[in-house]
Amino acid sequence: MEIMVIGLNHSTAPVEIRERITFPGDHDGAVARMIGDVEGVEEAIVLSTCNRAEIVVTTKDVEESRERLIRTIGEIHGQDPSVFRSYLYVRHGADAVRHVFRVAASLDSMVLGEPQILGQVKEGYRRATKARTTGPILNRLMHRAFFTAKRVRTETGVGSAAVSVAYVAVELARKILGELRDKSILLVGAGEMAELAARHLNNQVDRPIVVVNRTYENACILAEELQGLPIRMEQLEQRLVQTDVVITSTGSCDPIIGKAMMKRVMRARRHCPIFLIDIAIPRDVEPDANEIDGVYLYNIDDLQAVVAENIGERRKEALSGERIVSEETEKFMHWTKTLDAAPTIVALKEKLEHIRATELARLNGKFADLDPAQREALESVTRQIINKIAHDPIVFLKRTGAHGKQNLYLDAVQRIFRLNGAADNQNEGEEL
Amino acid sequence: MDLVFFKIALALYLGASAGYLVFLLISSESRASVGFWCAVMGFVAHTLSIMHRAIFSGFFPLATSFDALSAFAWLLVGIFLLVRYHDPSPIFGSIVTPMASVLMIFGWTLVYQVTEPLIPVLRSTWLPVHVTLALAGNGVFAFMAIGGLMYLFQERLIKTKRLGRLHRLLPSLATLDTINRHGLPFGFFLLTLGIITGAFWASSVWGSYWTWDPKETWTLITWFVYAGMIHQRMVLGWRGKRAAVLAIIGFGLVMFSFVGVNALLGGHHAFQGANRFMPPSGL
The missing domain is CATH 3.40.50.720 (NAD(P)-binding Rossmann-like Domain)
Known part of the structure; x- marks a missing residue:
């Protein structure tokens, strides 16, 4: 599963192109829905401002989805993809995450540090959630983007000096x-x-x-x-x-x-x-x-x-902003790696085994007079109990790998059993 | 031992000063809030320190120079915490916390003395009233001087068209002038009451309202300077730069009558322990 961004903005496309690609009619998330329905795409958000138009999606196969998505963008606007293709940027993985964070933090804006962009990103996200085209990955991505934007705003002076x-x-x-x-x-x-x-x-x-x-x-x-x-x-x-x-x-x-x-x-x-x-x-x-x-x-x-002086100052402050974005990108990428069936299953087993071991150790005094055979039986019966408990969830997680909702369940299992510091992630989310 | 809380408070104020200094250098708001919370905790420790000294001496703890300076620093930080409630700009903290630290270091290293039982002449109900009013007046004048200093800085920056970070950090000229406008009558009122209660006390102890002791003389000069300021402001419309300069000069005089007179001119108006041969009468 990978995050991908496709779009154009003031630095890649002239205004004649920008005014043709605007994703009209997305006020209730209809366009996000159309993007989300493209084959191979799981989650989708549409972002449109006067200086940029882009989509953020998650997909299994970047190569395949890219072509389908570019075609869909053309259909939405009644344009042949050849008109705008050369102005598009396509980013995936960590680059896509960094891009979304930079946009939200206004480090990618025409007027560096202008405050409106964050509201526009939030609006795009709100529409997508209304159309139910977001899932665990983009939800988290957007919340981290808002958090990053807030950090950049409060920890650097990128938005403080007037520039007109x-x-x-x-x-x-x-x-x-x-x-x-x-x-x-x-x-x-x-x-x-x-x-x-x-x-x-x-x-x-x-x-x-x-x-x-x-x-x-x-x-x-x-x-x-x-x-x-x-x-x-x-x-x-x-x-x-x-x-x-x-x-x-x-x-x-x-x-x-x-x-x-x-x-x-x-x-x-x-x-x-x-x-x-x-x-x-x-x-x-x-x-x-x-x-x-x-x-x-x-x-x-x-x-x-x-x-002129204030513009220079904003540029200087933007460097600290970029550092914050890098930090947050790294954290986010670390989280996406945990969203995989194998490590989640391992973590679940470890957690249960840990509980079993601590409970046995706690009662050690009471079992002092057991002979080795009885002790062995106790070990084996407790181990079987946790294996039986873990069996169905593990089979379920493995099987969901075949269809699309696996991320949702992995995320849920991690939260329910508090694996991989999932509880910490939740707290961070609440800071927003 | 009687300085435990005092030292904790001083350490916290120094921490706050450092936090605010970093804030001034890199305009990181999180550093400013570190400074603010250090100041809050320092203020709590400082309050404990003053209470501790009061219990230790068994009386209102303002009888020595050290205690008066400490209380003055406490008052400044207190006014700052109150003002911050209305104007969250961290710039006041960057000035008040180092100022309080300096006052406390000054009191600790130069004029500290162990508290001893009060001599009878200081056991009067006028003492707390007189001293509190005088100190509160000084606190207001100090804030006016800080505002004045910031005014001069901000004015200079705007006149010379250097609108960098310092310019954005400092409050507007209008705000700074408002501190002067409101502070002047208020501080003057407290100073006047301080002088009157002091006279009553003198009368109850020595039978004479006014004895032309150096401290009294300098305080009277200060009073006239502030009276003059009020006149200039109300009648001639002096404001802004001139008012700021006057506020700084006035506070210089205040500090001179507060600590300088004792050190340089002596006289009977000294703190307890500073001069054993004359009957001391508080501030």
Whole structure:
């Protein structure tokens, strides 16, 4: 029995292919069901996000199932397999396990460490369980994947630094002003980047955004779009006194907010801190204004430098994440090896024999006056009892090897008799 | 023997400091929680240590410099555990646990003395009230100073656009300024009450409310500095960096009147055992 992953993602396939392979209609696990019904496949999960589409299955014969599964993927999407085949990656065994762990931990994401992927993996798993296409192996694989993702998140800083200009601006505003709900935003001028940052910030606050522009009509149009309040350029200085975050992006050649102006503004606002984001080139705010106490001025280069630095930091943190993934992959592979009939039967026999031996040893004092023949009879009768008890389960386990449910029973026997530290595994599962 | 719990507590605080230090270096949250639990256990041991000393001396255990420092460290860790309940950011722990450790090492190595029966002048109901209020006020001022220090760091990082890990670890400027805003009137209130109860005690023991002993003088200077801070904050709107700097200066004065005066200037306001010839009167 082997785990296999087939799929494509942002690094293997261009967007024209990615948008064709999306496994539509899986909201109730119907697609997982179709994959699970492919001959030779026992368990199946479908995972689809905007940057990846993949299936995770368990199968007896990797070679055979791979072709059947690729054909099925083509049928589901009405595409000839030749269209997408060259973009697919196929992994099995430890590589497949590592892949699933990396995906869940967001180490394989386009934006490294982005948090949504874990939710999407969980959703794919939920659908598959609803369609009953998962079994002991994939259930455990997914729980270990969630556990690994949690470890990577808490033990490394891979998701901690903001990696887009708009998001850096929001985080920074929080670090300066604290809770943003009751803060006010002023947007000076217009421009794509400025509007994006303004929208992001606007989502965080309750008060309407104030928009100012050289031409009042333009301010009105933009204000309406952002559900804000337009004002005239002449009111700018007066408005700055009541504003906490300012985003500037005008086409003006000369700075429209000077140091002297900011000094007056700061006095009027009793030195309440103010965050200025200057996205315009050339500058809208005199760079010297940053020297004033309580004024925090960032321009677009500053923000982009922060983004670049944070991306580098995430890459560095991802290395520790990879180490955690390797550890967990190894543990998981160790567990799959125990899922085999022969070692389970051996372990079961050992366990029973162990019980027999300890019970006899416990009563040794009482049997002190038995002669050798009687002692031999006692040994033999107890041994026969455990052999009789073990006989049916062992025959059953051996016979189930012929059809598909063997893993389920092996897992069950291991748990019921607490073999191979199965009890520990259970506890680990509960950490989730 | 009377230091068993004290040593256990100190060891645990040092462990907590180490845990928090590792956390600061590699931002591993699990290390921070190791630090936190060490601090909790240390706090329990510390509480036992103070109770132990109290039973040992048969009285409220704040009569010597050593006990006062120990109690002050205890108070700091206590306030930290309370604050952590509201703000789980581990950064306060990284500052409070080493600070408590240093205070305790200082008390242990420099001013430790075996407890002896209290001399009669210290057997007053004013002693616990006066000392507790003064210590609590100091604890609040200490937290304001810690907040102020963090404010200056965070402010510097944001101004110079170095938004690395330290920046993300530190609380927001707004949060840090809030500590100052709330701490100032509260600490000032406790300090004022501490001075008033001290005066009452002095009056009941010596018949005079105020004797211009060095410690009293320095405490009065401290009081004026904090009164000035309140004025600047409320009337002139001083906040942020200036308030942070003032909180640090103010706490420097507090520490000077608390330990420095005894060491450098002497006077009758010393702890028990420090000066046998003058009637000691607590803090």
